[in-house]
Amino acid sequence: MNSNRMVVAQRGVIPPPKHYADSAWFKYILSCCAATTAEMVTYPLDLTKTRLQIQGEKGLNGNGIHHQPYRGLASTGVGIIREEGMLRLWQGVTPAVYRHLIYSGTRMVLYEKVRDHLFTRRADGTRPVWQAIVGGILVGGIAQFLASPADLIKVQMQMEGKRRLEGKPPRIHSAGEAFVKIYNAGGLRGLWKGCMPNVYRSAFVNLGDLTTYDSVKRYFVSSWGLSDNYWTHALSSACSGLVSAVLGCPADVVKARIMNQPTDIESKIPGTHKRGLLYRNSLDCLMKTIHNEGFWALYKGFIPCWLRMGPWSLTFWLTYEQIRNLSGTSAF
Template sequence: MAIGKMVDVGTADAVWFKYLLSCAAASCAEFATYPLDLTKTRLQIQGEAADSKVPYRGLVRTALGVVREEGPLRLWQGITPAIWRHVVYTGVRMNGYEWMRNQLREEGRSLPVWQAALGGLVMGGTGQLLASPADLVKVQMQMEGRRRLLGKKPRVQSAGQALRKIVREGGVRSLWKGCVPNVQRSALVNLGDLTTYDSVKGRLVQNTTLGDNHLTHFLASACSGLVSATLGTPADVVKTRVMNQPTDKHGRGVLYRNSIDCFLRLVQEEGLLAMYKGFVPCWLRMAPWSLTFWFTYENLRKFCGTSTF
């Protein structure tokens, strides 16, 4: 029996069920595009003092370097905490935004852009605030292969060990290291993703003959990926550096005092364009990520009898 026949109307439109569907769609998108995320993180670290021995390499050379020097499976190093993150982040941002939108909009109409933008900012920031510990673990695991090649002592072997190490060295509070740029970045990315997708899709459905179909989903998700990458990359670079930096015995960062200090030093030492290090893989990842996520999410909802997003 098809799943759509097994799920009654009340369950299909329940918040908890939509939450599960959004997590499933995000997990598919994350796994499919994760190598680009790891490549982006490696590119963003290049140039800082702690990684000065690593030569500057572009997107393709960095990815091929990981495969050649560390093995192809290392392209998925850190995927476990990445999935953990989306169980919290995507579930909160998607369902929080949809609930808010349904409370504010008139029947059959799209939200005004300013309301959609505000909702995207708030829900993206809230979701990332709750999911920040998983993101911290992910970033540290992504850099372990590079540390070994530089002859440095490995910090962690698994996501669970990384989590325990962070708490042991700096307390529970240290799980939110880099939280400020992380929340800023996710708020901007979510603004670009949800606001753009929802607004573009709504206007295509209302003002063209395309209807609510795969082509509409493709066009809306392509736009959302580009806007998300443009808005989120600078904060993403700062977040990555703050999270990856070594800490002293008190759990304080050795390289940067805070996200503002990181931003200022980055611009002074490496130039303004350094804020867009990793932009290409970030964009190349966000575009297919958005496409995979929205295509999977919309079809899961349709398959299960849940109303369209």
Template sequence: MSNYGASSDASKKRNTFLFKYLLSSTAAVVAESVTYPLDLTKTRLQIQGEQAASKAAATTQQPYRGMIKTAIGIVKEEGIPKLWQGVTPALIRHIVYTGCRMSVYEILRENLFLKNPDGTFPIWKASCCGMISGMVSQFLASPTDLVKVQMQMDGKRRLAGKPPRMKSTSHAFRKIAVEGGFRGLWSGWVPNVQRAALVNMGDLATYDTAKHMIMKHTSLEDNVITHFLSSVLSGVVAATLSTPADVVKTRIMNQPWKNGKGLLYTSSLDCLVKTVNAEGAMSLYKGFFPTWARMAPWSLVFWLSFEQIRKVTGVTSF
């Protein structure tokens, strides 16, 4: 009887918000560390058109090189370690962001948007849960995302003969707070939250739905193969939905600020219109391939790690 009670108590502890938060954060740190160079490459590509449009930058900015050549260029011009420039705030971001989004999604799925009596979870409910969890989590993590983007671009500033803006992660937070005030830490939060809503609608809803559809309509069980197929689908959908918002978010976050106001764009809509007018509608999908190439392995590593960590620790499968 005592053993059963102890086992029951341990099971309850493993299914708490905090425990699941720690599990998802751990899986996110693994995925982010492995795939971070792809995120840096994607960010550099998204900024290229903006810099090339400036007459002042036109003489120093190199032509569009594509994902592979951009990555090779970073290694040759700045060194291999620069592929992980800004990784510290990126890891901090995912500890906050992914920990929250996964935990909030499960809370919503199990307590608010309830499953059907047969255990299925309609895609519209999964989409709502994904959007809400993404928006809440990204708002909380937005300052770390801002620091990450600006640190990623400092290597390019050095090559252009400009002094680096950030000396370290802590210096970046202080500098942004001094220049833009406390609210400046949330600059770009609107497109950031918009992007997160789309990413999580694509990622969480697709993975959750695909996983259970695969198990229901095929002979596959809740195993690594099912997790692999579901994560591949979720990465494609998430990248397709989120790339335009990602381009806008990156440009707003990377712009210079003065007295708490952006010097290039006044809002997400203003950035969207100016980008389309200057570079065409397809510029909103600039960096789509590196975005997808980044999301696909990230999603794969995360979901496989997350499911295995849950299994090892005795938590029920996602």
């Protein structure tokens, strides 16, 4: 009798455990942890890819228009280490991590919500691919729009080492300084410079990464009879990394050039923002790149892009699935 009263008393004092593992905020935290891990591991390839995409464009310096000498993947990476130091391979990693705290958390939570509540589920548990495509594009664009300022700061920080080697004055020394300078020069709108090519790129990359992973994984499990385990996750992420690179590389080139281009010093019209000296907008950058360097210039840096997206996707999905499993969260 007394033991029963103690149980009742304990039940009245101790609240029942909350089921937090499948909550949106907890999944958001898990996706940010996985994205940060993947970003730190593969960031040097991202910096190398950005340097490759910028080289070859017609630029302006004190002597007028000039062409930068071309370098390949290996020579670019070795050149950065030799000319700037090993740690420069992680220059700009801080805003890159900040970006994923917004981008990856938003896209993962939004996609899962859309998939589970709006997608049509077939009898075998699969969903129509076209719905996954639309969902991936939408959530990728929305997430990148929110994270675009951090991406802008990252790209400009990645190019600082190269500017100093060319004898140009440094523009920024830290992520905080970059944020303040960009805001003072163009206001809130200036923080979204290059936003549209960034949104387009992320929509396609998200289509390649998130949609491909989700669709391929479910196909392997339902049609091939594979278990939802480590090897299925690895195989699915390998497919998603390749598709992401193919779809996202052209928009990535345009995005990097728009974000890195110099601007005029003063605007003659009060209240207007600085104008780019090389490209008027994303379409102008796309057309000039093709006209001056050929169509395949849009795939500059494709190999490091693929080499980065592949390991990034592999690291992210394996980490994400494993920590979901360890935390008691249902599988993605």
